[in-house]
Amino acid sequence: MQHNVYLYILIMAAVTYLVRMLPLAILRKPIHNRYFKSFLYYVPYVSLSVMTFPEILYCTGSPVLGAIALALSIAMSFIGLSLPLTAGISCLAVFVANLI
Amino acid sequence: MKECSRISFLKGLKDAVPIMLGYFAVSFTLGINAAQNGLTWYQAGLMSFLNHTSAGQAAAIRMIASGDSYLSLALSQLVINLRYMLMSTALALKLRPDTSMGERLGMSYIISDEIFGISIMQKAPISAWYSIGAMTAASPGWVLGTILGAVMGNVLPASITTALSVALYAMFIAVIFPPVKQDPILAAVIAASMASSWLFDVLPPFRQLSFGFKVIILTIALSALFAFIRPLPEDTEATDAA
Numbered sequence: 001m002q003h004n005v006y007l008y009i010l011i012m013a014a015v016t017y018l019v020r021m022l023p024l025a026i027l028r029k030p031i032h033n034r035y036f037k038s039f040l041y042y043v044p045y046v047s048l049s050v051m052t053f054p055e056i057l058y059c060t061g062s063p064v065l066g067a068i069a070l071a072l073s074i075a076m077s078f079i080g081l082s083l084p085l086t087a088g089i090s091c092l093a094v095f096v097a098n099l100i
Numbered sequence: 101m102k103e104c105s106r107i108s109f110l111k112g113l114k115d116a117v118p119i120m121l122g123y124f125a126v127s128f129t130l131g132i133n134a135a136q137n138g139l140t141w142y143q144a145g146l147m148s149f150l151n152h153t154s155a156g157q158a159a160a161i162r163m164i165a166s167g168d169s170y171l172s173l174a175l176s177q178l179v180i181n182l183r184y185m186l187m188s189t190a191l192a193l194k195l196r197p198d199t200s201m202g203e204r205l206g207m208s209y210i211i212s213d214e215i216f217g218i219s220i221m222q223k224a225p226i227s228a229w230y231s232i233g234a235m236t237a238a239s240p241g242w243v244l245g246t247i248l249g250a251v252m253g254n255v256l257p258a259s260i261t262t263a264l265s266v267a268l269y270a271m272f273i274a275v276i277f278p279p280v281k282q283d284p285i286l287a288a289v290i291a292a293s294m295a296s297s298w299l300f301d302v303l304p305p306f307r308q309l310s311f312g313f314k315v316i317i318l319t320i321a322l323s324a325l326f327a328f329i330r331p332l333p334e335d336t337e338a339t340d341a342a
Binding site: 005007009010012013016017019021023024025026027028035036037039041042043044045046047048049052053056059060061065066069070072073074076078080081083087088091092098 | 118139143146147156157169173181185188189190191192205211266271272279290293323324
């Protein structure tokens, strides 16, 4: 490691902060373009879906455990359970299923 | 702090408790990884305190260990974290119009997949204080998890860390699925997104793409596609439905 670790950390922090900050600091006026608004409406659903699947199958090291957590959390969110309950019960189910 | 800001702050604080737990589990493994790659616990903790980005930090730890240039580290963070710019844009357009510059700079401290996920689902116009409350609860989980991981290594039994690793994803699901009942096309959006994400992981030309790049490409392509297939009705506030 011939470079300075702290300089690395500060550089990555600056880049990451700018990426997050610029739109929030600059965008003020509502955008009325129908297609752009529709685009933004779909962004959270697409990005969170892409991040969740298939990662949930890999993260436990066992696709079966991941599939159990996936099916269970979908069922619970349709019933209308809260975020903490859905997450907690999924963890518990994986813990128990892992013991079996 | 105004009364409505205080209420938003407390709601964010409460909603983000599972994020704190999920963060703890993820950053714990990140801390172990940092220590294995030659970072001290305070360097790993400082990186977590200033970044809060699992994919970005995982990449950075490897790049620092192999002595990559400062420029390539900066570029990697720009690419991997570019999705935060989309998220920040979506949040900026749903914010209360009277949100001050200070509040905007403050809530920019952590726009992560998770904080964004719960913030964007609030009823518009949203308060910056909801996100600030959420990060106040979540950040200690991230920073302390990293430090503990770096210091103590594998103290928790694998059965527990394995179980905790699904928490974040279960939460994402609890965020994206309930609105399907109001707007059934979202079922198609979620199915198409998950299927494409899986295809990108197995098909040879796409397999080389980083996680961050995959998220950027699919988010832009599929959101644009669905905006074209099924634009929101004219005169409808896009922000009300999300």
